Amino acid sequence: MNNYWSTYWQQGKLHSFADAPGQNYDGDLAQHWRNFFAEYKNKTASIVDIGCGNGALFELALRHQQMDNVTFTGVDTATLSVPDALDKPNVRFLENCPAEHTGLESGSVDAVVSQFGIEYSDTEQSFIEVARILRPGGKIRVVVHDNNSMIIKRNARTLAAVEALLGPASAIDALRKLSNALDKYGKQSSSSEQARRHLNQLTEQMVKTHGQQAVLDTNFSILLKTVLSSSHAKSDKKAALRAFEKEMKGHQQRLMQLVNAAYSAEDKKQTQTKLEALHFENIRFTDVKENNQLIGCEIQATKQ
Ligand SMILES: C[S@@+](CC[C@H](N)C(=O)[O-])C[C@H]1O[C@@H](n2cnc3c(N)ncnc32)[C@H](O)[C@@H]1O
Structure with a gap:
C-alpha cells in the first residue's frame, strides 16, 4: 500500500483528493488550518505533520506568510515529491518514516497536526509516539476520516x-x-x-x-x-x-x-480513553464540514 502512496505522490499532487498537480485544499477546511497555523506566527515552535504526503498543510501555512521561527517536520511512510515552494530551511520531510516510530526527540514538539493521515497508521502505537514527542502544553490537532462523512x-x-x-x-x-x-x-x-x-x-x-x-x-x-x-x-x-x-x-x-481507517463512534470513545491514559486534557471531537457536508472529524487535545 505504501507503494500506492509513493506512486501517487510522485505525480506531484499536493493532497490526496487533488485532480491535478499543485492543487491544494480550499474552502472551510483550508481556512480552519490557516487559522490554526496563524496562532504560531510570532512564536518559536516546532510543528509535526503525520502522514503529510507532499506537504499540503505546510503549503497552506506558508503560502501567504513567513514563519521562519517555526520548524515544520512532515512524517510519512511514502517516498514523496515535495513542491519547490516548500524547499525552505525551516521545512523538512522525513520520508519512509512511520508515525509509530518517528525518531524525533522526546518533548521537542509544540503541535502535532494531521489531515487524513494518522488514522492510516497503527493508532495504538502512533498516539503513544505523539504523546512522547509533544512537550507539556503541546497540542494535537488532527482531522481524521469519519464513517458518516x-x-x-x-x-x-x-x-x-x-x-x-x-x-x-x-x-x-x-x-x-x-x-x-x-x-x-x-x-x-x-x-x-x-x-x-x-x-x-x-x-x-x-x-x-x-x-x-x-x-x-x-x-x-x-x-x-x-x-x-x-x-x-x-x-x-x-x-x-x-x-x-x-x-x-x-x-x-x-x-x-x-474505509477501515475511518473513525466510528466507538473509535472516538476508544481514542478518548487512550488520550486520557496518555495524560492529555481538553480532549474534543468536532465534526468537520465543507459546504455543510460532513467530511471528517477533528480530534484536539493538549498534553498535560
Ligand atoms: C490520505 S493521505 C493524506 C496525505 C496528506 N495529509 C493530505 O492531506 O493530503 C495518507 C498518507 O498517510 C501516509 N501513511 C500511511 N500510513 C502511515 C504511517 N504508519 N505513518 C506515516 N504515514 C503513513 C500515506 O503514505 C499517505 O501519504
Whole structure:
C-alpha cells in the first residue's frame, strides 16, 4: 500500500483528493488550518505533520506568510515529491518514516497536526509516539476520516461496486465473453446477442445494487467503450480488460484501507480513553464540514 502512496505522490499532487498537480485544499477546511497555523506566527515552535504526503498543510501555512521561527517536520511512510515552494530551511520531510516510530526527540514538539493521515497508521502505537514527542502544553490537532462523512459513504459504495466487478461471474467476465463472441461470430449472431443481453443484465443489476455513481466511479463504462469499440484491435481489448482487472485490485486495496481507517463512534470513545491514559486534557471531537457536508472529524487535545 505504501507503494500506492509513493506512486501517487510522485505525480506531484499536493493532497490526496487533488485532480491535478499543485492543487491544494480550499474552502472551510483550508481556512480552519490557516487559522490554526496563524496562532504560531510570532512564536518559536516546532510543528509535526503525520502522514503529510507532499506537504499540503505546510503549503497552506506558508503560502501567504513567513514563519521562519517555526520548524515544520512532515512524517510519512511514502517516498514523496515535495513542491519547490516548500524547499525552505525551516521545512523538512522525513520520508519512509512511520508515525509509530518517528525518531524525533522526546518533548521537542509544540503541535502535532494531521489531515487524513494518522488514522492510516497503527493508532495504538502512533498516539503513544505523539504523546512522547509533544512537550507539556503541546497540542494535537488532527482531522481524521469519519464513517458518516460523504467521502467515506461514497467510497464505501464504490468499494462494493469494485468488489462486485472482481467477484465470480461478474460484468467483466460477461464483457470478455461478449468481446470474444463478437470477434468469432460477428455482431448479428445469436451468441453475441445472448452475451450482450447477459452483460446488460449484470450491469443493470450492479447499478441497482450499488447506485449509478458508484458504478461510474469504477470507470467500468470507459472499459465498456474501449472493448466494444470497432476501432480497437483485439489484442488492445484483451490488454484493456487485463489492465482494468489489475487496476480494480489496486483500487480495492486502497478503498478498503480508506474505509477501515475511518473513525466510528466507538473509535472516538476508544481514542478518548487512550488520550486520557496518555495524560492529555481538553480532549474534543468536532465534526468537520465543507459546504455543510460532513467530511471528517477533528480530534484536539493538549498534553498535560
Ligand atoms: C490520505 S493521505 C493524506 C496525505 C496528506 N495529509 C493530505 O492531506 O493530503 C495518507 C498518507 O498517510 C501516509 N501513511 C500511511 N500510513 C502511515 C504511517 N504508519 N505513518 C506515516 N504515514 C503513513 C500515506 O503514505 C499517505 O501519504
